Amino acid sequence: MTTKQQRQSLHGPPTGVGRLAGLRVALVFPVFIDVELASYQDNARYLGAVPPISLGYVAAVLEGAGAEVLLLDCPTLGMRVDRAVEVVRAFRPDYVGFTLATVDWLSSLKWMTGFKEALGVPIVVGGIHMECYPRETMTHDCIELGLVGHADQGLVELLARHQEGGDLSTVPGACYRDDDGEVVLVPENKRPRTDEGMPFPARHLWPTEKHFSIVSTEKYFTAAMSNFGCPYRCEFCILRGDALRQRSAMSVVDEMELCHHELGINEMDFFDPVFTMRRDRVFQICEEVKRRGLDSMVWSIRARTDAVDEEMLDALWAAGCRRIFYGIESGSNEILKRVDKRQTSTEHIRHAIIATKKRGFEVLAFVMIGNPLETPTTVGMTRRLLKDLPIDLVQIASLFPLPKTPIYEELMRMTGRDPWQEHILHGTPMKPTLRLDTGLDDETIRHLVTQTYMSFYFRPSFAKFALGRIKQPAQLMRGLEAAFGITKTFLSGPSAA
Numbered sequence: 369m370t371t372k373q374q375r376q377s378l379h380g381p382p383t384g385v386g387r388l389a390g391l392r393v394a395l396v397f398p399v400f401i402d403v404e405l406a407s408y409q410d411n412a413r414y415l416g417a418v419p420p421i422s423l424g425y426v427a428a429v430l431e432g433a434g435a436e437v438l439l440l441d442c443p444t445l446g447m448r449v450d451r452a453v454e455v456v457r458a459f460r461p462d463y464v465g466f467t468l469a470t471v472d473w474l475s476s477l478k479w480m481t482g483f484k485e486a487l488g489v490p491i492v493v494g495g496i497h498m499e500c501y502p503r504e505t506m507t508h509d510c511i512e513l514g515l516v517g518h519a520d521q522g523l524v525e526l527l528a529r530h531q532e533g534g535d536l537s538t539v540p541g542a543c544y545r546d547d548d549g550e551v552v553l554v555p556e557n558k559r560p561r562t563d564e565g566m567p568f569p570a571r572h573l574w575p576t577e578k579h580f581s582i583v584s585t586e587k588y589f590t591a592a593m594s595n596f597g598c599p600y601r602c603e604f605c606i607l608r609g610d611a612l613r614q615r616s617a618m619s620v621v622d623e624m625e626l627c628h629h630e631l632g633i634n635e636m637d638f639f640d641p642v643f644t645m646r647r648d649r650v651f652q653i654c655e656e657v658k659r660r661g662l663d664s665m666v667w668s669i670r671a672r673t674d675a676v677d678e679e680m681l682d683a684l685w686a687a688g689c690r691r692i693f694y695g696i697e698s699g700s701n702e703i704l705k706r707v708d709k710r711q712t713s714t715e716h717i718r719h720a721i722i723a724t725k726k727r728g729f730e731v732l733a734f735v736m737i738g739n740p741l742e743t744p745t746t747v748g749m750t751r752r753l754l755k756d757l758p759i760d761l762v763q764i765a766s767l768f769p770l771p772k773t774p775i776y777e778e779l780m781r782m783t784g785r786d787p788w789q790e791h792i793l794h795g796t797p798m799k800p801t802l803r804l805d806t807g808l809d810d811e812t813i814r815h816l817v818t819q820t821y822m823s824f825y826f827r828p829s830f831a832k833f834a835l836g837r838i839k840q841p842a843q844l845m846r847g848l849e850a851a852f853g854i855t856k857t858f859l860s861g862p863s864a865a
C-alpha cells in the first residue's frame with residue numbers, strides 16, 4: 369500500500385512536528401481577471417473549477433514539515449480579492465504563497481499587491497513562471513521570496529532559514545533581494561528523475577465537492593499529475609524534455625485509491641501531457657487498478673496519437689479509463705512538422721482516433737490556431753479533420769507564443785525584443801501578439817477559433833452526444849452556458865475571415 373508520508377498528506381500530518389512546526393502559511397489561488405489574452409479568458413470560463421494542483425503539492429510539502437496551511441481556491445469559491453484578504457487575515461499567516469504562470473502575471477501581481485498592502489506579511493512565490501522570469505519577478509517589492517523548481521526540493525529550507533534570519537545563498541532555487549536590494553538567484557540542484565520525496569497533493573485543504581471539469585460526469589471529481597514534465601519537444605510548449613520527473617505505477621494507483629476510499633472521489637483527470645509515455649507503466653497501472661477494484665472509477669488521460677496502440681487502449685478501457693484527450697494541434701501536416709509534432713501525421717491521427725472511439729472512449733481533441741504557417745486554408749483543413757473523425761469534444765486555443773519556447777525565442781531573435789520581459793517588468797500590454805510565419809492577426813484568429821468551435825459544436829450529431837452523456841443537471845447548464853458564450857463571441861467578432 370502507500371507510504372506513511374503519502375498517507376499523511378491526505379489527512380494532514382501530526383501537528384507541531386518538523387522543521388516548520390508553528391509556522392502558518394496561507395496559499396492563495398486567485399481569480400484571474402483583467403487578463404488580455406482572449407483565448408485564455410474564453411477557455412478559463414468554460415474549463416470548469418479544476419483544483420490548483422501546484423498549490424496542493426506546495427501545501428503537502430509544508431504540512432509534511434509541520435506547518436499549518438490554509439489553501440484558498442478562490443475561483444472555485446467565487447472569492448474576490450477583498451474577501452480573500454479578510455479570510456487570510458483571520459488565519460494570521462506568517463507567509464502568504466502564490467503560484468505564478470506568466471500568462472496570469474498582471475492578475476497575480478494585483479492580488480499580491482493587495483495582500484501585501486492589507487496584511488504586510490512576506491509573500492513567497494513559485495510555479496512555472498519562476499522558471500521563465502525569476503529576476504524580473506523579484507524586482508517587485510511586494511514579493512519577498514521565490515523558489516525555482518519543485519517545492520519538495522527547497523521550500524522547507526527556504527522558509528526555515530528565512531525565519532531564523534539565516535543565510536539563503538545556499539538554498540537551491542532560492543530567489544531574494546540582498547541587503548543592497550540586488551536580486552539573488554541561487555542555482556537549482558539537478559532535478560530528481562522520480563517522484564521520491566514528493567507527497568500527494570493536500571486535497572483535504574480544498575473544496576473537492578465543488579470541483580468539476582467541462583467534461584466530468586461523476587461526483588466527486590479531482591485532477592492529478594501522473595508525471596511532471598514532458599519528454600517531447602513541441603515548439604509551442606515550455607515543457608521540453610529536460611525536467612521530466614516520472615512517477616511509478618504504484619504511486620499513481622496509491623493516489624487513486626486514497627482519493628476514492630478516503631475522499632469519495634469517483635472521477636480523476638490526469639493532467640500531465642502524455643500519460644502513455646512509458647508503455648510498460650500504462651500496463652502496470654491498469655493491472656493494479658483492476659487488482660485493487662478501482663476500475664469502477666472514471667478516469668481520463670492526455671496522450672499523443674503516436675503514443676498509444678490497440679493493446680494499450682484495450683488495457684486502459686478495461687481499467688476504467690473512459691476519456692482520452694489527444695493533442696492534435698492541426699489538420700495540416702506542414703504545420704505539424706514545422707512545430708516539431710512530426711512523429712504525428714494526420715493519417716496517424718486518423719488511425720489512433722478511430723481505434724480509440726471503436727473501444728467506446730470519449731475522444732477529445734486539443735487544437736491550436738495561429739501556429740507558424742497557419743492560413744485560413746490550414747484552419748479549414750483542421751476543421752475538416754475534426755468533423756471527419758469520430759471526435760466528441762474539441763478545445764481550441766489560439767497560439768500565444770509563451771516564454772522559453774522555440775517559437776518565442778525565434779521571435780525574440782527576429783525582433784530584438786522580449787515582450788514578456790517588458791510585460792513582467794513594466795506591465796506593457798502583450799497585444800497585438802507577435803506571431804511567427806503567419807499573416808493572421810489577433811482578431812482574425814479569434815474569429816477563426818470561434819467559427820471552428822461553431823462548425824464543430826453546432827451539429828445535430830454533437831447535440832445527440834451531449835444529451836446522451838448527461839448524468840447531472842449541472843452538466844446541461846454548463847453546456848448551454850458554453851454554447852451561449854461561443855455564439856456571443858462570434859456575433860461580436862469581425863465579419864468572417
Ligand code: B12
Nearest residue numbers: 411419420421422425465467469470471493494495518519
Ligand atoms: C493543470 C493545468 C491547468 C489547469 C488548471 C490548473 C489549476 N487550476 O491550477 C487548467 C486546465 C484550468 C489550465 C488552464 C490553462 N493553462 Co495550464 N497547465 C496545467 C498543467 C498541465 C499542470 C500544472 C500543475 O499543476 N503542475 C503540477 C505541479 C506539481 O507542477 P508545477 O506547477 O510546476 O508546481 C511545482 C513547482 O513549480 C513549485 N511551485 C508551484 N507553485 C508554487 C508556489 C510556491 C509559493 C512555491 C514555493 C513553489 C511553487 O512547486 C510545485 C510542486 O513541486 C501545466 C503544465 C505543467 N506544469 O505540467 C499547464 C500550464 C501551467 N498551463 C498553461 C497555460 C498557458 C494555460 C492556459 C492559459 C491555457 C489556455 N490557452 O487557455 C489556461 C489558463 C490558466 C488559468 N490560470 O486558469 C501553461 C503556462 C505557461 C506560462 N508560462 O504561463 C502551462 C505551463 C502549459 C504549457 N505547456 O504551456 N491549466
